[in-house]
Amino acid sequence: MDYNFLELADKYYDDALKDLSELIECKSVLDVYKPTSAHPFGEGCAKALDTMLGFAKRDGFESLNDEYYAGEIKYGSGEDFAILGHLDVVPAEGAWDTDPFKATIIGDRLYGRGSTDDKGPVIASYYALKMLRDLGVKFNKTVKLIVGCDEETESRCLTHYFKKHNKPSIGFSPDADFPLIYGEKAFANFSILGSVDPHSIIKTWKSGSRVNIVPDTCAVTLKGDYSKEFNEFLESHSYQGEIKDSVYYTYGKAAHGSTPELGVNANFIMAEFVNSIYNDNFTRFILDCLSFDPYGEKMEINVENGDMGKLSLNPGIFEVENNECLIQCDCRTPKDSQYKVIDVFVRDCANKHKLIYKADHRKEIHYVDPNSYLVQSLYKAYKEISGDTINKPMTIGGGTYAKFIDNCVAFGPTLPGEDNLIHSPNEYIDLNNFKKDIAIYAYAIYELVK
Numbered sequence: 001m002d003y004n005f006l007e008l009a010d011k012y013y014d015d016a017l018k019d020l021s022e023l024i025e026c027k028s029v030l031d032v033y034k035p036t037s038a039h040p041f042g043e044g045c046a047k048a049l050d051t052m053l054g055f056a057k058r059d060g061f062e063s064l065n066d067e068y069y070a071g072e073i074k075y076g077s078g079e080d081f082a083i084l085g086h087l088d089v090v091p092a093e094g095a096w097d098t099d100p101f102k103a104t105i106i107g108d109r110l111y112g113r114g115s116t117d118d119k120g121p122v123i124a125s126y127y128a129l130k131m132l133r134d135l136g137v138k139f140n141k142t143v144k145l146i147v148g149c150d151e152e153t154e155s156r157c158l159t160h161y162f163k164k165h166n167k168p169s170i171g172f173s174p175d176a177d178f179p180l181i182y183g184e185k186a187f188a189n190f191s192i193l194g195s196v197d198p199h200s201i202i203k204t205w206k207s208g209s210r211v212n213i214v215p216d217t218c219a220v221t222l223k224g225d226y227s228k229e230f231n232e233f234l235e236s237h238s239y240q241g242e243i244k245d246s247v248y249y250t251y252g253k254a255a256h257g258s259t260p261e262l263g264v265n266a267n268f269i270m271a272e273f274v275n276s277i278y279n280d281n282f283t284r285f286i287l288d289c290l291s292f293d294p295y296g297e298k299m300e301i302n303v304e305n306g307d308m309g310k311l312s313l314n315p316g317i318f319e320v321e322n323n324e325c326l327i328q329c330d331c332r333t334p335k336d337s338q339y340k341v342i343d344v345f346v347r348d349c350a351n352k353h354k355l356i357y358k359a360d361h362r363k364e365i366h367y368v369d370p371n372s373y374l375v376q377s378l379y380k381a382y383k384e385i386s387g388d389t390i391n392k393p394m395t396i397g398g399g400t401y402a403k404f405i406d407n408c409v410a411f412g413p414t415l416p417g418e419d420n421l422i423h424s425p426n427e428y429i430d431l432n433n434f435k436k437d438i439a440i441y442a443y444a445i446y447e448l449v450k
Contacts, residue, residue: 003135003446005439006385012127013435017110019055020123020434021103024112026051028088030153039068041088041157045149048087052122052147059130069160070148075129076139081449082171082408083129083143083441084158084401085122086151089114091209094216094254094425108431115429117422121174121413121437122147128441132449141449144168151175151401152210154361158404170374170448173401174441176410177420179382182370183308183395184403184410185258185332187363188342192285192327194355196320200280201226205320207267211330213316213423214263216254218270219247220320226277233273241269248273256423257330258397260294260314267318268292282325285353289346290315296331299349301342308334308365312397328360332397336364366403367395374448378411381444385436391416411444413437 026048030041039046046068056063056073063073092100092113100113114120122145129143148157172180189211196202201223208215227243234241240251250270255263271286289299296302296313304310317328331342339362347357368375370393383389393409402408413433414420421427 005442008131009435009438012131012438016123016127016438020120023048023051023119023123024103024114025101027101029091030088030150041149045088049149052087066161068149069157070146073145074142075133076142076449078141080168081141081143082168082405083125083145084171084173084404085125085175086118086148088149088152090152090213090423093209096425109428110431111426111428113427115427116413118175120429120434124413124434124437125174125441127438128445131442132445137446137450139449143445143449158401162404167405169407171405171408172378172411173408174412175400176396177414178412178416179391180375180378180393181396181410182368182375182393184366184399185308185334185397186336186365187361187399188331188333188339189360190329190331190346191358191360192350192355193358194325196282196323196325197280198323200282201278202274202320205318208317211316211328212257214255214257214260214265214314215316216252216266218250218266220270221247229277230273239269254424257314257316258312258332260312265315267315281353281355282320285355289349299345301345303333303335303338305334308395309397311338363399363403368407368409374407375409377447378444381440381447385440385443388416412440
């Protein structure tokens with residue numbers, strides 16, 4: 001190694017931490033997508049992009065703002081090399097111990113929404129690039145740090161950006177785990193909708209704000225007073241819930257939609273209670289087809305495929321109003337061919353419960369040869385800085401920006417064994433690891449562009 005990147009990262013740490021704290025305070029949560037607006041993803045996302053590009057202008061980098069869909073910060077010359085990150089964040093639901101939109105340092109941790117997903121890694125990548133420029137490293141590629149504002153919903157940001165800009169030939173996305181991710185499952189999201197049995201006791205049902213989060217709260221109003229039965233149900237099953245202002249609440253545990261087995265979906269608890277009072281088609285469908293089944297076994301869509309792992313299923317949004325219902329599900333499959341199975345089997349399950357199946361967002365599997373130059377170069381950088389030679393490159397259920405470029409992988413920032421609270425309350429970044437992130441990304445860029 002020509003440079004001691006860990007020592008160099010220490011010199012940039014205070015400035016990087018200051019910039020990260022400022023970026024976290026931008027409440028960059030999508031409200032309503034307005035494609036004709038000057039700020040299509042809202043004021044918070046626009047502020048985050050302005051802030052990030054402001055850092056680039058301050059530090060003398062060339063940058064551009066692609067109509068507040070995405071931004072670009074670049075340095076070097078030659079073929080394009082991409083670092084793909086995002087500035088939007090998921091809502092700060094659940095019980096936080098700190099203000100989610102104020103960077104709060106407690107011990108060696110910085111708490112705040114986006115600290116790990118994905119503002120922390122974006123800042124680490126930015127300072128890695130800045131470090132190499134300041135060292136006078138001669139680049140044989142043009143490094144483009146491309147930051148989007150809609151990754152957490154439909155990635156319309158990069159779709160818009162790449163309509164006008166050529167796709168780089170190689171790159172990484174600092175938006176997952178170390179050592180690195182060379183394969184990502186396909187998306188096969190779907191919705192269930194229709195009419196609820198008119199004799200059901202459900203008046204309204206509301207839970208979830210993003211399909212890719214396990215909902216930890218379910219709020220329901222009922223046609224009648226069932227408070228006695230509800231409290232007895234909670235106590236007998238050791239479930240968490242309460243009644244406030246005639247609204248019945250059940251509580252679970254939030255988790256990322258790609259790992260629903262790590263959470264507890266509050267809707268499954270509520271469906272169990274409501275169905276014990278009246279056996280309507282909506283709650284019956286939840287119990288028969290979805291409840292506590294993160295792999296799709298109840299609907300027989302479960303599949304496993306070597307190193308790509310198992311199918312995952314997360315019902316993330318539930319709504320009932322005026323006897324009309326909607327369930328939106330985040331489904332990730334290790335086989336593209338599973339689309340047809342999902343279409344047939346989930347539609348059949350919906351029909352049996354007098355509901356309707358609708359296929360939603362789909363994106364094919366992303367896979368890069370684990371023996372490729374890109375993967376091996378990034379893995380080398382990770383091993384040199386971290387000292388970890390045990391953990392190996394892997395595949396995940398999560399979907400990242402890496403899917404936009406054929407020769408691109410997800411690379412960090414979560415280290416093996418580290419708590420992963422992305423999309424959960426009390427998201428944080430370990431500050432010691434934040435320094436390592438800067439060093440790892442600097443080493444990786446150096447290896448690929450020197």
